[in-house]
Every structure is written in structure tokens, then in C-alpha cells.
Amino acid sequence: MILDISRILKSPGDSMDFNGLVSLGDDVFVNEHIVNVSEITVEGKVKNISGVIVLEATGKFSYSVPCDRCGEQTDRSLVFDLTESFVKQADESLQDAVVLEGDTIDLRDITEREAFANLPLKNLCREDCKGLCLKCGANLNNSPCECKDDEWNPQFESLKGLIFD
Ligand SMILES: [Zn+2]
Numbered sequence: 288m289i290l291d292i293s294r295i296l297k298s299p300g301d302s303m304d305f306n307g308l309v310s311l312g313d314d315v316f317v318n319e320h321i322v323n324v325s326e327i328t329v330e331g332k333v334k335n336i337s338g339v340i341v342l343e344a345t346g347k348f349s350y351s352v353p354c355d356r357c358g359e360q361t362d363r364s365l366v367f368d369l370t371e372s373f374v375k376q377a378d379e380s381l382q383d384a385v386v387l388e389g390d391t392i393d394l395r396d397i398t399e400r401e402a403f404a405n406l407p408l409k410n411l412c413r414e415d416c417k418g419l420c421l422k423c424g425a426n427l428n429n430s431p432c433e434c435k436d437d438e439w440n441p442q443f444e445s446l447k448g449l450i451f452d
């Protein structure tokens with residue numbers, strides 16, 4: 288998504304609203320998972336504050352990621368804030384500001400960066416996901432498996448090894 292800011296670039300005090308879609312296309316690898324994100328909706332405002340272009344926006348997107356406990360693909364959504372400053376020329380006092388190339392802002396990279404920085408580290412299909420049985424691998428959310436509790440107790444496993452080896 289390319290934002291044309293030529294209208295406010297030369298007039299301090301001016302601002303403009305914008306909204307649009309940032310397309311990412313490919314799957315991205317985040318937090319050891321493949322995360323499928325196709326599009327991020329971005330909505331916000333750019334202001335010319337004494338020659339510095341300040342962008343404040345909100346990004347929203349849906350994605351799917353495997354549950355950390357049971358591995359089931361889970362649909363989630365995320366809303367995040369996007370803030371960035373832009374200057375026409377490099378400025379020592381504004382080292383965090385991005386130097387503009389021409390009179391447009393390409394929102395793709397900053398949106399992608401902020402979106403993934405805000406992805407949660409933990410992903411559960413539901414708060415009380417029961418996960419997989421350590422013994423047989425069954426998804427315990429669907430139904431209890433045949434394994435008895437003592438059969439997958441790790442302490443019991445090591446004991447059994449001592450006896451039968
Ligand atoms: Zn789960």
C-alpha cells in the first residue's frame with residue numbers, strides 16, 4: 288500500500304485520513320510457526336507537524352496458527368498500533384524518523400514489522416486446551432483416550448525401563 292502524502296507534505300498543520308489494505312501474500316515464519324497472513328487492514332491519519340510527517344494508524348488482520356498444545360490449526364485475529372515519523376531529509380535530532388523518498392510512504396514494511404512484533408508468543412486453540420496424550424498422541428479435546436493415568440506417568444516410564452532392560 289502506497290500512501291500519497293503530496294497534499295500535506297508542503298503544508299505544516301495539515302493532516303489526512305487514510306485506509307487500505309497491505310497485502311503480504313506469502314506465508315511467514317513467526318515464533319517457530321508458519322503463520323498465514325494474507326492481508327492487513329490499515330486505517331489512520333498522517334499529520335504534518337512542523338514539517339515532520341507523523342503517521343498514527345491501527346492495523347487489523349486474521350491469521351491461522353497451530354495450537355501450541357494440540358497442534359490444531361486455529362483462527363485468530365489481531366489489532367495493533369502503528370506509529371512512525373517521516374522527514375524529508377535526514378535530521379540528527381530525529382534519528383528514529385524514516386527519510387522519505389519522494390512524496391509517498393510505502394506502508395508494507397512498517398505494517399509487516401509491527402504486525403509480527405505484536406503476534407502473541409503463545410497460541411492456544413482455547414484457554415483450557417487439553418492437548419495431546421503423551422502416550423498415544425490422541426487429541427484429548429475430542430475424547431479421552433484409552434490410556435490410564437499411570438501408563439503415561441514419566442516416572443513410571445523410567446522405572447519400567449530399569450526393570451525390563
Ligand atoms: Zn489446542
Ligand SMILES: [Zn+2]
Binds near residue numbers: 421422423424432433
Ligand atoms: Zn492416550
